[in-house]
Amino acid sequence: MALRYSLELPRSLSNFTPKRALLKKRFFSVSASAATMASTARKVLVPIANGTEPMEAVITIDVLRRSGADVTVASSEKQLRVDALHGVRIVADASVSDVADSVFDLIALPGGVPGVDNLRDCGALESLVKKHVADGRLYAAVCAAPAVVLGSWGLLKGLKATCHPSFMEKLASSATAVESRVQLDGRVVTSRAPGTTMEFGVALVEQLYGKEKANEVAGPLVMQSNHGDEYTFTELNPVQWTFDNSPKILVPIANGTEEMEAVMIIDILRRAKANVVVASVEDKVEIEASRRVKLEADMLLDEAAKLSYDLIMLPGGLGGAQAFANSETLVNLLKKQTESNRYYGAICASPALVLEPHGLLKGKKATAFPAMCNKLSDQSEVEKRVVVDGNLITSRGPGTSMEFALAIVEKLFGRKVGLEIAKAMVFTRT
Known part of the structure; x- marks a missing residue:
């Protein structure tokens, strides 16, 4: 490599x-x-x-x-x-x-x-x-x-x-x-x-x-091969992502969550002025992520679950994804999200370990961390870095997290906003 x-x-x-x-x-x-x-x-x-x-x-x-x-x-x-x-x-x-x-x-x-x-x-x-x-x-x-x-x-x-x-x-x-x-x-x-x-x-x-x-x-x-190029993503079955006022987004975290993925998603979405709620799946707000970075959530998931969200977004990390999959509260939230045709997504291990086993990828194209793509029932798009299929968005790993978050920004706010944030971060050439 x-x-x-x-x-x-x-x-x-x-x-x-x-x-x-x-x-x-x-x-x-x-x-x-x-x-x-x-x-x-x-x-x-x-x-x-x-x-x-x-x-x-x-x-x-x-x-x-x-x-x-x-x-x-x-x-x-x-x-x-x-x-x-x-x-x-x-x-x-x-x-x-x-x-x-x-x-x-x-x-x-x-x-x-x-x-x-x-x-x-x-x-x-x-x-x-x-x-x-x-x-x-x-x-x-x-x-x-x-x-x-x-x-x-x-x-x-x-x-x-x-x-x-x-x-x-x-x-x-x-x-x-x-x-x-x-x-x-x-x-x-x-x-x-x-x-x-x-x-x-x-x-x-x-x-x-x-x-x-x-x-x-x-x-x-899973880093970019051409640093500084404009971000892209693959979109299938395109739909307009709509919301009332500022979009409300839930980002759950747990012990073992991949900290880079979580922080990039939270940071970039908040740069776009989205209302992001970070909720701990554990019994306390402080979690220890996969590389031992300690992060503090806004609230516990049980409290966050009382609210409704335009978008639920799962970071990866092996331990974190397993904690998500074992959380009845989070899985129920995700099922309600899909039943109401609202937006949801996952990156890295989470598409394979959370969405797939709970039937949340049925009829959908998705990607995941390379070593876990064999767990997806439909592997036709697994080589893509970011895949949007209707109301679902998935991505591969830490090195695709910025593209993933920027694609979410674009779906919610338009490409102009996505590119402005990408340039401010020097992710895309100015």
């Missing part, structure tokens, strides 16, 4: 002429020293704060943990629970002050405003990162964080870096600003936005463990 991410190299590390080096993407061949690194778990710190962009934080954590890295999620706030953007609540493993004297192989900063301001203003984090960089260790940042945090701390001097398009002018005052989706220079890796974060995460895996491990992690993600 080819490694599906691209990494821009500084001139000294590439074979490109100076002008082409800024414009052309290529696959990065890891240095010999990185390739021969021992397979022991690398220690990684991902700090988060109120106002952090949840997709950037969760995708980075999830991808790195898939590689076997020992990732500590640390809150720069007084409490462990962080109120990230778009109403997503993440519970950290520790506080920054708890790990101030620890040594890490990598520190990776997510973006999001005002999250980056809160990270920049955390004195304990600034001291930790500056010592980490002075010791010659790997560091990274995405979105606004390269400009607002690393640049403000003077950690990008003389280096090429990238960031969110709206912060490029600020970045240019502290670094050589380039428009790469992922940029490596020396020991720093930078990236642009939520739409480039999965590529960023895989690039960090390669820096920590080498290209073979990065390939191993990238394969099951």
Whole structure:
């Protein structure tokens, strides 16, 4: 399986002429020293704060943990629970002050405003990162964080870096600003936005463990082959998705839910101004997702089930999908949804483990996680990344989650809105 991410190299590390080096993407061949690194778990710190962009934080954590890295999620706030953007609540493993004297192989900063301001203003984090960089260790940042945090701390001097398009002018005052989706220079890796974060995460895996491990992690993600292209989806039996006022959407989560899928769906739908209710299928609102990211739901499913929804959307994750399938309350909600011809969908393991066994794919075309497509009774569309069949939408895995969520946005609000969000996330080229 080819490694599906691209990494821009500084001139000294590439074979490109100076002008082409800024414009052309290529696959990065890891240095010999990185390739021969021992397979022991690398220690990684991902700090988060109120106002952090949840997709950037969760995708980075999830991808790195898939590689076997020992990732500590640390809150720069007084409490462990962080109120990230778009109403997503993440519970950290520790506080920054708890790990101030620890040594890490990598520190990776997510973006999001005002999250980056809160990270920049955390004195304990600034001291930790500056010592980490002075010791010659790997560091990274995405979105606004390269400009607002690393640049403000003077950690990008003389280096090429990238960031969110709206912060490029600020970045240019502290670094050589380039428009790469992922940029490596020396020991720093930078990236642009939520739409480039999965590529960023895989690039960090390669820096920590080498290209073979990065390939191993990238394969099951089902990433795009052509990053930056406009999103597409396959539609069969098209119907107009309609709703009154703002569409009300239920996103259930459970222990073992795939956190990237859940957070991308929630975040993107809330960007579109949909009314998203996140409900825990467990007996408490806090769940531990498949890569041990702790998320806090808005309410328990029993409470959420008292309401009606225009759309019910199931994230994947093996354990989470099994919990959904075993929830009589959720299955009954889904059955009522289909009986009333309202909209529903699922991604990754959930089409195969929840919808199929409960008869919710009868007469429908669907797709699912590649290893589970054999569980679908109709496999005619399983190679498609996103499939819409009337009032049903399904998709394949973490690497198709943005396309999946954007397709939902398009069905509800139109393609113009979907493309605006895709461009703001730098998922689609601006």
